[in-house]
Amino acid sequence: KAGVTQTPRYLIKTRGQQVTLSCSPISGHRSVSWYQQTPGQGLQFLFEYFSETQRNKGNFPGRFSGRQFSNSRSEMNVSTLELGDSALYLCASRSNTGQETQYFGPGTRLLVL
Amino acid sequence: TQLLEQSPQFLSIQEGENLTVYCNSSSVFSSLQWYRQEPGEGPVLLVTVVTGGEVKKLKRLTFQFGDARKDSSLHITAAQPGDTGLYLCAVIFSGSARQLTFGSGTQLTVLP
Numbered sequence: 453k454a455g456v457t458q459t460p461r462y463l464i465k466t467r468g469q470q471v472t473l474s475c476s477p478i479s480g481h482r483s484v485s486w487y488q489q490t491p492g493q494g495l496q497f498l499f500e501y502f503s504e505t506q507r508n509k510g511n512f513p514g515r516f517s518g519r520q521f522s523n524s525r526s527e528m529n530v531s532t533l534e535l536g537d538s539a540l541y542l543c544a545s546r547s548n549t550g551q552e553t554q555y556f557g558p559g560t561r562l563l564v565l
Numbered sequence: 566t567q568l569l570e571q572s573p574q575f576l577s578i579q580e581g582e583n584l585t586v587y588c589n590s591s592s593v594f595s596s597l598q599w600y601r602q603e604p605g606e607g608p609v610l611l612v613t614v615v616t617g618g619e620v621k622k623l624k625r626l627t628f629q630f631g632d633a634r635k636d637s638s639l640h641i642t643a644a645q646p647g648d649t650g651l652y653l654c655a656v657i658f659s660g661s662a663r664q665l666t667f668g669s670g671t672q673l674t675v676l677p
Contacts (some may be wrong), residue, residue, distance in 0.1 A: 456607070485664070495608075495653065495667040508664055542607050552596065552657060554665065556607030 454479065456545050456557035464563045470531040473560045477524050477545030483507075484526040485554060486518060489540040498541075501526050502548070530562075538564045571654060571668035579676050581643050586671040588654035589636040595657070597637045598665070599628055602651040644675045 457476045465471050477484050485508075486498040497510040501520035518528040524545075530537055540561050544554035570589050578584055588597065596615040600608035612621050614630035614637060621628045625648075627640040641648055654668040 494669045497664050497666070500664065510664075544607070552598070552613065552665075553610060556609070558606050 456543055456555055458541075458543050458557040458560050460560060461558065462561045462563075464565065465533050466565050467533055467535060469533050470529060471533060471562060472527055472529045473541055473543075473562075475526045475528075475543030475545075475557060477526070477543075478555055481545035481547050481555075482524050483546045483548055484520060484524065485544045485546075486526070486528050487542040487544065488512070489542055489559070490538075495542070498528065533564045535564050538562060569654060569656060569666055569668040571652075571671050573671060574669065575672050575674075577674040577676065578644055580645055582675075583640065583642050584644055584673070585638055585640045586652055586673070587636065587638050588668050590656070591635065592656075592658060593634050595634070597630060597634075598655045599637070599639055600653040600655060600667075602653060602670075603649075608651075608653055641673075644673075646675045646677050649673060649675050 456478055459474045475484055483502045485500040487495050488498055489495045498512055498516055499506055499518050500508040504520045515531045520526045540559045542556050542559045544556045546554045572587050576584060596613055598613045599611045601611055602608040612623060612628045614628055617634045618632045619630045625642045629638050652671045652673060655665045658666055
């Protein structure tokens with residue numbers, strides 16, 4: 453069974469631009485969570501989607517948004533990029549929200565200049 | 566504020582040495598997970614501990630859950646360069662809608 457895939461793997465943007473990141477979960481997994489990882493703040497939860505609905509949301513500004521499609525693939529969007537948005541964005545999938553084991557993708561490394 | 570503290574933050578040792586990293590909180594957890602993350606990759610689950618006092622072994626790695634289920638330790642025996650990586654503990658705090666909260670991590674470097 454293929455693992456979680458994320459595209460693109462690397463991205464360079466400038467301040468004020470917007471960006472869309474994509475995540476394909478493990479086949480059969482319906483829950484997708486997004487995390488931001490930075491050296492200063494560590495791994496922080498952004499939001500979780502399950503069956504195309506946002507189930508949970510972390511403490512991030514409204515510039516961070518996401519969606520999930522009927523095939524469970526998910527995208528996250530960051531608008532009006534700031535320098536502080538430079539981070540590794542990780543996606544994780546699990547079979548349902550009751551399962552604690554999450555499987556992470558390799559991440560998208562975003563650099564904002 | 567619910568905090569999950571890991572120590573040490575950085576650890577650099579020689580191949581063959583033993584080491585222990587710690588994960589502590591003032592809260593009680595129903596379970597705790599340990600992950601390892603290598604450069605350019607996402608975290609990979611190593612183990613889940615659920616019972617106070619529980620000890621689990623994974624080859625040269627020994628994981629222990631505190632009796633009061635507020636802390637955990639990871640001990641590596643005879644470390645090898647392949648053990649190099651970021652070690653993260655993670656828990657689900659009650660009321661967090663089953664979302665993982667991660668510790669700040671321990672960056673381990675094992676020198677050959």
